[in-house]
Structures are given as structure tokens and as C-alpha cells.
Amino acid sequence: MNAHRRAPLLLALAGVLALAAGPVRAAAKPVLPFIKDDYARALHEARARQVPLFIGAWAPW
Amino acid sequence: MRAFVFTDRSLARHAGQFVWLEIDTEKARNAAVRKRLKVQALPTFFVLDPADERVALRWVGGATAPEMVRLLDDGALAVSGKRGPSTSPSLPDETRAAGAMDVRDDSAAVRRARAAGPANAALARADSLYGAGDDAAAARAYDEALALAPEGWPQDARAVGSALFALASAGDDLAAARLARAAFPRLARTSAAANVAASGLDAALSLADSLPGRPDLVVALETDARAVVADTALAIAADDRSSVYISLLDARKDAGDDAGARQVASAWAAFLESQAARAPNPDARAVFDSHRLSACLELGVPERALPMLEASERDLPGDYNPPARLAVALKALRRWDEALAASDRALAKAYGPRQLGILQTRSDIYAGRGDAAAARRTLEDALALAESFPPGQRSEATIAGLKKKLGALK
Structure with missing residues (x-):
């Protein structure tokens, strides 16, 4: 896997090699109501509403 | 993805069909879920069945908005159990849109759905294995699905993409x-x-x-x-x-082929400059910073990256990436004091495993200006930090790399 590829970037390399170039980073105003960094809350909501849970794993690189 | 795909209005109609969670894998609070989901690369997207937390669908890498719509449809179907070997075959989009399939219907869409049945069943098995993180077995199942697929199979691109990552992860280049x-x-x-x-x-x-x-x-x-x-x-x-x-x-x-490499790097840099110039806001422009810096380094002109990184640091004051990248560019220019100052600014904002890369650059800067003791101390700090991370963030490969680099300095 290329070390400075945008996506996907292997995490084993990420701490060492990705400073010069990494995956796409943050932006504003998503059209979907994302819960941030709270798996327990999101899982609870998904169970209550009986809908699937979508998870996006990312990093601000 | 966050800059260009999750801002696409075409996804808004799916808002109520899922609960949406984003996890910043650099944050310690997400280490446990990162470990449980076996996140290997970024970005990775998952659709989970909330009843048993089973990963019904996993996609590694980017996606366009239409590809994301297909992922969402497939993920919802995988959770609801409306596909796979024990149920009806997965339907092509036009049939899904029309509602439930009438088994007596002999339309072209339904004939295609029937023909795709075995491939879709194999795909469901592959997705299940891939979701569980069994990449070697998933690769075999994707291969089976692709072998069974009829011409024009709507799932072709996703199956190939997942199979490619599964094979790479399994080491079968x-x-x-x-x-x-x-x-x-x-x-x-x-x-x-x-x-x-x-x-x-x-x-x-x-x-x-x-x-x-x-x-x-x-x-x-x-x-x-x-x-x-x-x-x-x-x-x-x-x-x-x-x-x-x-x-x-x-x-x-x-x-x-040095000349050929330079030609590619020049074309790459020109492409990136044109894209950055079209970006509608600083966030969208900064998406290209990392590759623009890499292209400048490849061409041996790190100074060209300074104005855009300085602009990003000004426009995105909470982001550690612009000063961290400035440290890389200034190191390449052997402007050691300025590089250390940029590193200071980056470290003041950084968190999680990303700090390790900043510390390694910092160690290189010290070594470059002839301060071997400071270079060593900085790597020792990085190693201690790497060993302090919780499971899910701790990387044995990174620790081994730091030890090797430290050994070379002693």
C-alpha cells in the first residue's frame, strides 16, 4: 500500500509516514445528522429506532 | 469524503434510514470501538445491525456520492436480511425502486435479478466475512461471487473494490x-x-x-x-x-526512470494546483494540502508549498495539520529554527497517534541541525507515548519502527 496515498491509508503506517500526505480531511456542513464520537449513544438510538447504525471511521489528517 | 460526499444533497433522503456516527480514530475515547471494528485503514465505513452489533457491511476507502448511496442500500438490505442465500436475491436498483418483486414478473430487470441470485448469495457471504475482519476468507468468497456474476452485475465494482483490499490485507498481492x-x-x-x-x-x-x-x-x-x-x-x-x-x-x-518520474510528478502537481484553485472554501482547498506538499517534495521545490500551508494555518487555526506540514517543508529547506517553531505549534494542537509523526519529524529536525541528544530525547518521548496508547490505538509496528530508528541514533 502506498504510504502517502489518500485512501485507504493503512493505520500501521499512519503514525509514521502520513504527515506529508494523508487522506481527505475534515470539512463543514454534512447533510446527515452525524453523532460525533459517542458509540454508546448511537447504538442506543439505533436500537430504539430499529434502524441500522452507519459508522464512518476517519482521522483529521 | 467529509468535504465533498457527506455534503452532497443526494444523501439527504437517507437521513432517517440510519443512525449516523462518525468516530475520530485519533481520540482515546474511540479506541475500544476502533479495536472492536478492527479498523485497518482510513476512511472505513460500516453498517451495523444494532441488535447484535454485527458488521453487516464494511467499505474501506473513499466513495462518490452515488457509490455511497449504493453502499447504504446494500447495508440496509444486509441488516434486514432481505438478501443472501436464504432469502430473495438482491435486486437491481430499478426493481428495488418499484417495490417487492412479483415472482411471476418476467421483466428484464427481474430476469437479471434471478440470474444474479447465486452471485448475490456469494456476495452476502463475502460481505459477512469481510465485516468480521476475516480478509483471507472474504477474498475467496468475493472471488466466488465475481465468478458467478452475470454480465452487467450491479455489484461488480463494490465486489472488486472489497476483494482488492481484502487481498492486499491478506498479503496476496x-x-x-x-x-x-x-x-x-x-x-x-x-x-x-x-x-x-x-x-x-x-x-x-x-x-x-x-x-x-x-x-x-x-x-x-x-x-x-x-x-x-x-x-x-x-x-x-x-x-x-x-x-x-x-x-x-x-x-x-x-x-x-528518473525523467519519467519527474514528468509524472509535474503533471500531478499541475493537476493538484488546478483543483485547489477551484476549491470553494478553505476546508475544501486544504483537502489537497497533503498531496500538494508531497508533489512539491517530489519535485525538489518544498518552498512552493509554504504559501498554501501558511494560508491553511491562518484559515484553519484549530487544525494541527498545516503547522505539522510546514515543519516537514521547512525541514526539507533546512530552515531548522522555523521548522521547530512550526512543530511546536502543531504539537500544541495535536492529539492521539498523529503526535508520533510530528515527533519523528521533530527528531529529524534536531538531527539535521546537529543536535543528536535532542533528536534522541525526542524519539524516546515518541516511543513512551506510543507505548502509552490503549489497545485500538497502540500499534506494535509503529513501536518497532521507533525502536529501530532510536537504535540507529545510538
Whole structure:
């Protein structure tokens, strides 16, 4: 896997090699109501509403 | 993805169909879920069945908005159990949109759905294995699905993309390169073309030089990758196109072709500059910073990266990336004091495993200006930090790399 590829970037390399170039980073105003960094809350909501849970794993690189 | 895809209005109609969670894998609070989901690369997207937390669908890498819509549809179907070997075959979009399939219906769409039944069943097995993180078994199941697939199978691109990552993760670069070569002709005009060509070329370049079939695979996949960057009408994300340039650059370096590598790097830099110039806001422009810096470093002109990184640091004051990248560019320019100052600013804002990269650059800066003791101390700090991370963030490969680098300094 290329070390400075945008996506996907292997995490084993990420701490060492990705400073010069990494995956796409943050932006504003998503059209979907994302819960941030709270798996327990999101899982609870998904169970209550009986809908699937979508998870996006990312990093601000 | 966050800058360009999750802002796409076409996704809004799916808002109520899922609960949406994003996890910043650099944060310690997400370490446990990162470990449980076996996140290997970023970005990765998952659809979970909330009843038992089973991963019904996993997708590694970027996606266009239409590809994300398909992922959402497939993920919802995988959770509801409306596909797979024990239920009805997965339906093509036009049939799904029309509602439940009438088994007496003999329309072309339904005939295609019936023909795809065995492939869809194999795909469901593959997705289940892939979701569980069993990449080697998933790769075999995707291969089976692709072998069973009828012509024009709607799931072709996703199956190939997942199979390529599963094979790479399982260490089977030869199978990955061969799959990419076989799949590229039928996906060349789709949004999957960039990923197929770049993943295939990367896999071929990873093969041992002594492997007899390596040269032919590299030549063929380099030709495919060149076709992707030459096709300016192809609807692919700009950063995916940029990744193809990186693979082409690696191919020219692998061939020992310095002039060819420089030509690719120049074309890559020109492409990135044009994309950044079109960006509607600083966030969207900064998406290209990392690759623009890499292109400048490749061309031996790190000074060209300074204005854009300074602009990003000004426009995005909470972001550690612009000063961290400035430290890299200033180090390349041997402007040690300014590089350390940029490193200070980055470390003040950084968190999680990303701090390790900043510390390694900092160690290199100290070594560059002749302060071996400070270089060593900085690496020792990085090692202590790496060993302090919780499971899910702790990387044994990173720790081994730091120890090796530290050993070389002693």
C-alpha cells in the first residue's frame, strides 16, 4: 500500500509516514445528522429506532 | 469524503434510514470501538445491525456520492436480511425502486435479478466475512461471487473494490494485481476505475522482482493507470485521481526512470494546483494540502508549498495539520529554527497517534541541525507515548519502527 496515498491509508503506517500526505480531511456542513464520537449513544438510538447504525471511521489528517 | 460526499444533497433522503456516527480514530475515547471494528485503514465505513452489533457491511476507502448511496442500500438490505442465500436475491436498483418483486414478473430487470441470485448469495457471504475482519476468507468468497456474476452485475465494482483490499490485507498481492487487471476493462468507464488501477498497480509493484509475471503485470496496470489520468471526462473524485498519479510515480521510480518520474510528478502537481484553485472554501482547498506538499517534495521545490500551508494555518487555526506540514517543508529547506517553531505549534494542537509523526519529524529536525541528544530525547518521548496508547490505538509496528530508528541514533 502506498504510504502517502489518500485512501485507504493503512493505520500501521499512519503514525509514521502520513504527515506529508494523508487522506481527505475534515470539512463543514454534512447533510446527515452525524453523532460525533459517542458509540454508546448511537447504538442506543439505533436500537430504539430499529434502524441500522452507519459508522464512518476517519482521522483529521 | 467529509468535504465533498457527506455534503452532497443526494444523501439527504437517507437521513432517517440510519443512525449516523462518525468516530475520530485519533481520540482515546474511540479506541475500544476502533479495536472492536478492527479498523485497518482510513476512511472505513460500516453498517451495523444494532441488535447484535454485527458488521453487516464494511467499505474501506473513499466513495462518490452515488457509490455511497449504493453502499447504504446494500447495508440496509444486509441488516434486514432481505438478501443472501436464504432469502430473495438482491435486486437491481430499478426493481428495488418499484417495490417487492412479483415472482411471476418476467421483466428484464427481474430476469437479471434471478440470474444474479447465486452471485448475490456469494456476495452476502463475502460481505459477512469481510465485516468480521476475516480478509483471507472474504477474498475467496468475493472471488466466488465475481465468478458467478452475470454480465452487467450491479455489484461488480463494490465486489472488486472489497476483494482488492481484502487481498492486499491478506498479503496476496499477486491475486490483487491479477484481479485488477481482469476487472479494469469492464470498469474503466466507471467511478471505480481509479481505485482498481491504483490498487492493482500498487499490488504489482509490491511483488518480488524475481517473480516471472511481474513485469507484464506492472506494464499492463501502469497502462490502465495512465488511461485513468488521461480520461479527464471520467467522473472520479479529485483525490482518487491524485492517488493514481502517486501509483504512476511509484511505477516510474520502480523502473529507475528518473525523467519519467519527474514528468509524472509535474503533471500531478499541475493537476493538484488546478483543483485547489477551484476549491470553494478553505476546508475544501486544504483537502489537497497533503498531496500538494508531497508533489512539491517530489519535485525538489518544498518552498512552493509554504504559501498554501501558511494560508491553511491562518484559515484553519484549530487544525494541527498545516503547522505539522510546514515543519516537514521547512525541514526539507533546512530552515531548522522555523521548522521547530512550526512543530511546536502543531504539537500544541495535536492529539492521539498523529503526535508520533510530528515527533519523528521533530527528531529529524534536531538531527539535521546537529543536535543528536535532542533528536534522541525526542524519539524516546515518541516511543513512551506510543507505548502509552490503549489497545485500538497502540500499534506494535509503529513501536518497532521507533525502536529501530532510536537504535540507529545510538
